[in-house]
Amino acid sequence: MRYFVELSYNGGRYCGWQRQRDAASVQETLERALSTLLREPVEVTGAGRTDTGVHAAYAVAHFDVAAPLTDPEHTAYKLNCLLPDDVAVFGVAPVADDAHARFSAAEREYRYFIESRKNPFTRRAAWHYYRPLDVERMDRAAASLLEYDDFTSFAKLNSNNKTNICRIVRAGWEESPEGVYRFTIRADRFLRNMVRALVGTLVDVGRGRYDVEEFRSIVESRDLSRASGGAPAEGLYLWDVAYPAGVFRRGERTRNLLFN
Amino acid sequence: MRYFVELSYNGGRYCGWQRQRDAASVQETLERALSTLLREPVEVTGAGRTDTGVHAAYAVAHFDVAAPLTDPEHTAYKLNCLLPDDVAVFGVAPVADDAHARFSAAEREYRYFIESRKNPFTRRAAWHYYRPLDVERMDRAAASLLEYDDFTSFAKLNSNNKTNICRIVRAGWEESPEGVYRFTIRADRFLRNMVRALVGTLVDVGRGRYDVEEFRSIVESRDLSRASGGAPAEGLYLWDVAYPAGVFRRGERTRNLLFN
CATH class of the missing domain: 3.30.70.580 (Pseudouridine synthase I, catalytic domain, N-terminal subdomain)
Structure with a gap:
């Protein structure tokens, strides 16, 4: 059973x-x-x-x-x-x-939370990053991910993946009134380390190191050395795993409160 | 200055x-x-x-x-x-x-949070209490507090307070969809230990030890020995302090995200 x-x-x-x-x-x-x-x-x-x-x-x-x-x-x-x-x-x-x-599993979703203001209650639940970030530009760069399917640039060297192909169905940044930046990314699969490498590179877009075109050229390069360092683990959450309706239906009470 | x-x-x-x-x-x-x-x-x-x-x-x-x-x-x-x-x-x-x-200060507000479901992200930010509570009954008992002004029953022995009189302007329980019970209480002043003693006694109402009339009789008794044990510190938040407009106006950005 x-x-x-x-x-x-x-x-x-x-x-x-x-x-x-x-x-x-x-x-x-x-x-x-x-x-x-x-x-x-x-x-x-x-x-x-x-x-x-x-x-x-x-x-x-x-x-x-x-x-x-x-x-x-x-x-x-x-x-x-x-x-x-x-x-x-x-x-x-x-x-x-x-x-x-x-x-x-048909799809997985990850979310990444950045606290832009000091918050004594979320110290290990988000990345506390207090320098200015252009969230609108980060969101535009994230949206461009839906045009690509090869994420070798954000893969890990010597991983066992047979391919670096992922079908991304959603990617974007939002800002809450309390100054929390939320990154949501949903795909059929993810490569090891991929979300944190993406967030690290997108934060470099947000702080002005890259513009959206440069971000796209990093994705297109398929060069592991061009992505930025990975964002810290404490901000990353596996957020959802979805199955075909015939396989498994998500339970009714499956949400804890913290961020959303 | x-x-x-x-x-x-x-x-x-x-x-x-x-x-x-x-x-x-x-x-x-x-x-x-x-x-x-x-x-x-x-x-x-x-x-x-x-x-x-x-x-x-x-x-x-x-x-x-x-x-x-x-x-x-x-x-x-x-x-x-x-x-x-x-x-x-x-x-x-x-x-x-x-x-x-x-x-x-003209008014102070406290909030108390109870997690009714296991939540790995709020372990030290709320009281985790998993037995059933009748929140509607707790809310009715809380609402009755507005009819009283002497809170000796919830005072601490040997405190330095000259009086145990408080003018409560708001008191009530609400339940979030995620199973978080929130107690809000606002008054001109609070006695030491008062909110936690109130929450402890109201939880005894919620779990069926007292009905609303018995709760009222505890308030009316002005007997320090009749209140229940205080609820744990980790669920209690000083939530607001309000001043007359001529004295001080609250800043614009004064909210961290966690509960609300």
Whole structure:
């Protein structure tokens, strides 16, 4: 029997999603809680891997168990009691045996938050960057991403990706009245490190180092050395994972409050 | 020359507003930054005292300096550079010599936030309380507070208050779609510990220990032993301090994002 778990986590204390020797990962934390609860060794497969310190407002993972769960909602409740404060499960739901948290996912969305003013309440939940940024120009540069499909410029050297092709369906910057800049990007897939390299380069657009044309030439160059340094992990959130309607339907209560 | 400072702080690391031996206070932190910046010993007087761990989304303090500041906006900017991450200054503005952060204040507002669902991003910014609460009943009990003016039941033993009379102008509970319960209370003054004792007792109304009539009888009893234990500090925020228009007008940018 296969189940999907919907969850969120504060990445601050973790080496990322993926299990690693000698470091706390979200994957291992979730596996340990599930194994304790279900009294059998449980392995989980995540929709995507987040890096050290990166958060997830919404993530999905699947696991298999020998016998069907009698009450998945109660399993979710008990999981939350077993899990630490920084990992929260929204729900546990049965899926078809061939539903796969990673391979069945049709789209993923990431958001990145920059605080432009000092805020004592979001120190580890956003990148605090107090120099002026031209958000309108960053937004124009971001919008141009929809015209491209090869993101080699924002890939990581020696990654295992067979291709650097991503179909981006949404990319843009918005500014809230409280001075929070929000970057939203949605695509069928993302390369490792891609969102942070994009944000770092777009911030260089915003602070005047590049204009929109230069940004486009960086994308077009397919040259890993031209992107700017990656933006800090604490501002990045895996925000959504979407599946075809026949595979999995997102639960009703899957939003924590903080930014939006 | 007298100035008002508008600020916010995350109370998590502080023994509260007021200076204490051997513990970090917000008052001392602010005084130290001002004294360094202005190169003279500066003392600040706050609009109110928050207890250990209590936050301020908006607070006001006044200080005096020998010579007028040439550019108060620049002073605010430099103060933010000197202050730690968990204290943020919104602005510094000149006021009349007899304007007093505490005694001139006409109204104060506090808010208290309860997270009813597990949220990895607000662990120290709200009280996480996962048992069912009847918010509508809590709101009715809160609304009844406007009919009273003696809050001895929610005062602290041996406090220095001459009277326990407060004029409450607003009190109520609201629930957000994300399952955050917000208590708002506004009055001309508050007794020490009063808001947390009120919230603790109102939560006892919400979980069925008291009905609204019993809550009213607790208020009417003026008996310190009848209020429930105080709600935890991490959910409480000093939210507003209001002055007569002739004394001080709140700055334009005085809101950080987190809850609202």
